[in-house]
Amino acid sequence: MHHFFSRNAAFTIAKWAGICLIFSSFANAADQQNSRPNVLLICVDDLRPELNCYGASYIQSPNIDELASSGTLFSRHYVQAPTCGASRSALLTGKYGGSSNFTLLKRAERISAGQDVLPSMPEWFKQNGYTTVSVGKVSHHPGGRGGPDWNDPSKPEMPNAWDKHLLPFGQWKHPRGWMHGLAHGEIRTKGSNNTDVFQSAEGDDSIYPDGPSIDESLRQLDALNNDKSKPFFLAVGILRPHLPFGAPAKYMGAYRDITLPPIPHPQKPSGKTTWHRSGEFMNYNLWGKNPNEDAKFADQVRRHYAACVSYADAQVGKLVQSLKASGAWENTIVVLWGDHGYHLGEHAIWGKHALFEESLHSPLIIRTPDMQRQQKKTDGIVESIDLFPTLCELANLPAPGFVEGVSLVPMLTSPGVSGHPAISYFKKAQTIRTDTHRLIIHRGGHQELYDHRVDDGETNNVAKDYPEIVSELQQQLNERLPSLAGSPK
Structure with missing residues (x-):
């Protein structure tokens, strides 16, 4: 026995298959939506x-x-x-x-x-x-x-x-x-x-x-x-x-x-x-x-x-x-x-x-x-x-x-x-906080570096003592905040 379908019959089957697939997709989407927290x-x-x-x-x-x-x-x-x-x-x-x-x-x-x-x-x-x-x-x-x-x-x-x-x-x-x-x-x-x-x-x-x-x-x-x-x-x-x-x-x-x-x-x-x-x-x-x-x-x-x-x-x-x-x-x-x-x-x-x-x-x-x-x-x-x-x-x-x-x-x-590291900013300055340090850069170039390995509550600015850390953290700031690099806005 030969099995064949006319073009219209094939189209009809394909159409209904498509409709079933669409309804199935909607059902799956609805199930997923209802299951979302x-x-x-x-x-x-x-x-x-x-x-x-x-x-x-x-x-x-x-x-x-x-x-x-x-x-x-x-x-x-x-x-x-x-x-x-x-x-x-x-x-x-x-x-x-x-x-x-x-x-x-x-x-x-x-x-x-x-x-x-x-x-x-x-x-x-x-x-x-x-x-x-x-x-x-x-x-x-x-x-x-x-x-x-x-x-x-x-x-x-x-x-x-x-x-x-x-x-x-x-x-x-x-x-x-x-x-x-x-x-x-x-x-x-x-x-x-x-x-x-x-x-x-x-x-x-x-x-x-x-x-x-x-x-x-x-x-x-x-x-x-x-x-x-x-x-x-x-x-x-x-x-x-x-x-x-x-x-x-x-x-x-x-x-x-x-x-x-x-x-x-x-x-x-x-x-x-x-x-x-x-x-x-x-x-x-x-x-x-x-x-x-x-x-x-x-x-x-x-x-x-x-x-x-x-x-x-x-x-x-x-x-x-x-x-x-x-x-x-x-x-x-x-x-x-x-x-x-x-x-x-x-x-x-x-x-x-x-x-x-x-x-x-x-x-x-x-x-x-x-x-x-x-x-x-x-x-x-x-x-x-x-x-x-x-x-x-x-x-x-x-x-x-x-x-x-x-x-x-x-x-x-x-x-x-x-x-x-976390980035923050306010008006004319920006800061980066790492596990060990906080660097604050002010517009105009003033720098504050605080060492959180020491419990001094960010009262002792050691930027001049560690220029290499300042340079490294400032580079990270510039990469993370390209629109603010150099001069905070």
């Missing part, structure tokens, strides 16, 4: 790596400690810039970039003008089938909008990135008020010293700005978890411990009577403040006191900062507990990231905006659902721009070729994997 990115403002899990035993941070115990703690994570907007821009784009707080808004202006702009991390996840939502301060402006009070919906700070970008500012009137608010709707008045630098009012978590923001985050988390059609990428920005240092009084209880550890290297040998004179901090009401001259007042400031850390820790706990109660915990990557460090008297600085260790070193904890393979702690140096490719790999997404960071997955899964 969710992402919860928690961004905490001005958080030093001064937590119990980082060795600061006097700090009450049980929720972050528990998250660290279930994930990997990166003991030497460095941000790209010691200021909110530029640091968050690097995190969210995976690229080195401008050092201004308005870096993201300038990027938004280029998008609005029709210029070709590379996708951000949330936009990349959105393009790959994720629902993306931000609540609180994730980019520079809380809620992610521009305009006079940062509340103009026609001016998104990150166009195309978020399905929703939210900030319930409540009694603080608008995002700008929320950003610098104290209890019960009190808003900082710019240009006057009538806002207290710290506060500890009686009441529950809702009396300070993070209260309504976290409540909204929990509502969004519940809604996202109930929508099983797509995985979610939820970013939550926790404001405290950002200035002013205000938190409910209940969080001060653990700190009122304890003896704080001494401030390491409170000033340079010359006795002069370096980099800046803590302008943001000093513009608050300090009751006529200066923490560089009044040790008791310095301790009061530090106690209130610690209370704000415990308040922020409680908000982390609410998010984690909600994940666990919903069942999403078993399929969610959780990242806790501090947008930069903060000086509490080191180098006589009260604030950030410097390229010293205290401004650039911040917490990073990554927890994945597959905990059996995950290391508990790594001491390798890593950077914020590494999170974009890391989350792509953990979510089984292709990492875009333009990202300048490297995936940290090998450090999550294998003991002994080393890190890499």
